[in-house]
Amino acid sequence: MRWYLKAVGPKKVFEFLVLVVFIVFFLGPLLNLAILAFTGNWVYPDVLPKEWSLKWWSFVLEQDEIASSIGLSFLIAAIVTAVSIVICIPAAYAFARIRFPLSRFFLFSFLLTNAFPKMGLYISIAVLFYRLDLMNTLLGVVLIHLINVLMFMTWIPTSAFRNVHAAQEESARDAGASPFRVFRSITLPMAMPGIAVASIFTFLNSLDEAQGTFLVGIPNYRTMPVIMYSIISDYPAYAGAVFSIILTAPTIILLLAARRFLSADVMSSGFQLK
């Protein structure tokens, strides 16, 4: 054993240990759920179940509240993504390309969405919604989902638009293209990776949002994560694990689709200006 450690070198061993700790800590809980979802019965203290089964999948899909929550979640996420694209992308373009009064003030005002601890902000919003009769309405739920996405939905596209070289737009203009044509054929396609990442992130964020919906959407707007709160306490562990996979699947699929665009740099431009 010792000669082996020496031959590999302490650095390799150290890195390997880091990797193991990393995988156990971050992926262990997820792997545990993945196994549970396909288990028929798992008796303590077996390390792996002896009886595999798909019976919990049909059990979960037969529950009415669960099935309807899946549709509702996707509907809300789609609305939130569409609304945020419509209101944020024009703003991002303006920040990147147009000089207008108070532009810096407006750009930085989005920092406010991150300047308050979330649950405190949600409570404040719930107090306001209570007055405006927005509790337990679709509009209320969509608005509370927008808080978390407003900033990066504006900032990531802003830096994407800024990274498009003005010279390319100008040469297209010189060649006789209309401003709209330039935007559609040059600026938009080049900024697309940033916009795509921001949109996907928005969709996932809305799909996963639990705390705010739990506060203002109960009892009519019970999305998947909100249902999950009660599943954890009321259902058998296997059912909870199956539902976890259903809730996580869209995330994994969208991330695999977008992994070409996804980098620490693009992501962090949504939370700080560089």
Added chain:
Amino acid sequence: MSKQSKMGVLGLLLVLPSFLVLFVIVILPVALSFKESLTNDSGGYDLSNYIYLFTDKLMRSNIIFTLTVTIISVGLVLAVSYALAVYMRFNDSAIVRWIQKMYMIPIFIPGVIATYGLIRMLGNRGWAAQFLYQFGVESMPRFIFDMKGIIIANLWFNIPFTTMLLASALTAVPNSIIESAKDVGAGMWRIFFNLILPLTYKTLLVAATFAFMGIIGSFTAPFLLGPNAPQMLGVSMQQIFGVFQDRQLASALAFFTFFLCSIMGYFYIREMTKEERGKAT
């Protein structure tokens, strides 16, 4: 109208819708909850809600519990993330590339799911206990429904995001600087304290702010795997609002968390705007 002022109006029109949303979901609620927090039971204005926060025994223990959890978690998150980000930046091997590929995954996992995974893993008959049993360890330390569980969940949620912010800041540190420092004989620690730390401290502060506010304002993890008493403030607020229907007290508690974060929030905004101003001139 001149072309320039036309563009100015266009710019304002493009920005206005998103700013209005921001106004309705952030500025208005914060102002309203401040007013609400000063309202007493008979409709007048005084500090009675705040006085209750600091004199009620249970509330006081909630506040102390929240601050303890937050400070321990933020310290651990920053230490681990910074070490991981620096290591990934300056080392290149197959294993480092593996970690680079995987470390962002938890950012995208729904918080409820991750919390559930941790409950199943660390519960007293969870997967970890099942593994330990094979090695003859029959009693697990208590993680779930305990402070340790909340801290572990905070690490799970915050380390990947913090590492991402720091990793992106570290890619901006040019290799040439590090190499020339090495050439003149600077040791590892000197390079770290004199070059890497000054070049990344701003992001470090941003990361600290995000972690601090994220943990103080967290709900899902403490709600699902925290103890019944004392509670984190997020859970306590939700209960006061939802179960006891006391909107004034809930507002006061929300505003108290704003106050706790105000220094960091102010600092975050100031640092962010300072940089941009420097660029504009």
